Amino acid sequence: MTSTPLMADQTLFRDARIFDFDHLPETFHYRDAQVRDLAFAFRPCLHGSTPLNTILRGVPGTGKTTAVRRIFAEVGEVCETVVPVLVPCQAHCTPYAVFSQIYLALFGQSPPGTGVPLRRVMARIAGDIAARGAVLVVCLDDAGHLLHAGVLDEVLASLLRIHEGYPGARAGVLLTLSDVDLDLSTALTPSTLSVLHASEVFFPPYSRQEIRGILADRVRAGLYPGVVPPAILDLMAERTDACGDLRVGLDMVRRAALAAEMEARTTVTAEDVHAAYAVSRHLQVGAALGSLNEGERAVLDAVLASAEDEAVISAEAYTRLLERRQMSYTAFHDHLRKLEFLRLVDLVKVRRKGRARAVLVRDGVEEVMPVRGAGVAEEERGYGGGR
Numbered sequence: 534m535t536s537t538p539l540m541a542d543q544t545l546f547r548d549a550r551i552f553d554f555d556h557l558p559e560t561f562h563y564r565d566a567q568v569r570d571l572a573f574a575f576r577p578c579l580h581g582s583t584p585l586n587t588i589l590r591g592v593p594g595t596g597k598t599t600a601v602r603r604i605f606a607e608v609g610e611v612c613e614t615v616v617p618v619l620v621p622c623q624a625h626c627t628p629y630a631v632f633s634q635i636y637l638a639l640f641g642q643s644p645p646g647t648g649v650p651l652r653r654v655m656a657r658i659a660g661d662i663a664a665r666g667a668v669l670v671v672c673l674d675d676a677g678h679l680l681h682a683g684v685l686d687e688v689l690a691s692l693l694r695i696h697e698g699y700p701g702a703r704a705g706v707l708l709t710l711s712d713v714d715l716d717l718s719t720a721l722t723p724s725t726l727s728v729l730h731a732s733e734v735f736f737p738p739y740s741r742q743e744i745r746g747i748l749a750d751r752v753r754a755g756l757y758p759g760v761v762p763p764a765i766l767d768l769m770a771e772r773t774d775a776c777g778d779l780r781v782g783l784d785m786v787r788r789a790a791l792a793a794e795m796e797a798r799t800t801v802t803a804e805d806v807h808a809a810y811a812v813s814r815h816l817q818v819g820a821a822l823g824s825l826n827e828g829e830r831a832v833l834d835a836v837l838a839s840a841e842d843e844a845v846i847s848a849e850a851y852t853r854l855l856e857r858r859q860m861s862y863t864a865f866h867d868h869l870r871k872l873e874f875l876r877l878v879d880l881v882k883v884r885r886k887g888r889a890r891a892v893l894v895r896d897g898v899e900e901v902m903p904v905r906g907a908g909v910a911e912e913e914r915g916y917g918g919g920r
């Protein structure tokens with residue numbers, strides 16, 4: 534079937550915002566059980582109490598943050614005494630940054646001036662919560678970043694013991710974790726674990742049929758009828774399922790529709806989908822690269838420069854790094870573990886003892902960040918720094 538050319542000012546998008554990453558979808562199918570568990574955790578709030586502390590666990594793009602945003606929106610409507618605050622920990626990974634976000638949510642502005650001690654920020658937050666007789670509920674979204682920064686225990690203890698320092702202030706927490714194997718019982722101190730006492734809600738990966746259903750809802754809400762024929766939707770679902778991240782699928786739909794629109798066509802073709810997928814599939818890599826600090830980036834550079842085949846032994850990469858800059862082996866190792874956490878490399882133990890690891894660079898990293906000209910490449914290709 535040939536498609537009708539579009540007028541230059543015509544668009545295929547009924548509502549382009551539907552594809553924004555922070556868009557809260559109208560429908561939230563396939564997560565009834567998880568939403569029910571969260572509603573259960575929030576029941577005590579109806580009687581003025583704190584919620585059950587809860588960990589939402591699942592690989593990226595399984596709807597954890599969306600579930601939290603939905604329950605927060607609902608709770609905000611029915612319980613005036615609950616103050617929900619969502620903290621994206623990837624961007625705010627120090628205790629001060631976390632409490633600044635809470636402060637911002639409560640007072641509509643960041644803590645005044647620089648150098649205000651954390652204790653004073655906390656005191657102001659606690660005082661406000663206590664005076665209102667409210668319950669503060671903080672979601673530490675992607676809490677693994679706090680763990681890697683070595684501050685998760687401190688942040689949790691400060692929040693959950695807030696009533697000890699500031700009588701009348703009460704707080705509960707939600708944590709989202711994308712590392713399904715992370716064992717918090719060994720990562721937190723026993724005293725924090727005992728006050729956290731969290732229930733877990735698991736978010737399994739979506740099946741291909743579920744992915745298709747979610748993409749179909751978005752296509753219906755965001756694009757005009759007929760723009761994505763059923764066979765093309767099948768292809769989009771198949772690609773999304775192959776990479777395992779719904780966020781990639783949503784980005785791919787948008788890019789494919791934009792490509793068709795640019796060529797003044799009224800329908801998306803399989804070629805549009807393949808071209809869009811080639812870019813979208815590296816979305817997470819682009820976001821992870823954008824979040825690296827200078828040291829982490831230097832370590833990744835050294836790994837890429839040393840990796841002739843697929844794997845490089847960590848000590849070789851360290852030697853290569855020292856040719857360019859000074860860094861202790863401990864700092865190097867910490868940066869490597871952060872790269873592993875961000876899914877940029879895999880670390881495989883090579884000896885029973887010691888810290889030596891084989892470092893395997895993950896698919897897409899070299900394409901998004903070649904050894905030379907790193908940093909420019911992903912901007913040129915349209916990969917953002919954040920989500």
Ligand SMILES: Nc1ncnc2c1ncn2[C@@H]1O[C@H](COP(=O)(O)OP(=O)(O)OP(=O)(O)O)[C@@H](O)[C@H]1O
Nearest residue numbers: 558561562592593594595596597598599711747779
């Ligand atoms: N069941 C669903 N229905 C509609 N859209 C969904 C559903 N689940 C996830 N999404 C969409 O997929 C994208 C990723 O979802 P979300 O941010 O909630 O995932 P996440 O599990 O928190 O991921 P991460 O661990 O990377 O933070 C969002 O754009 C969200 O709107």
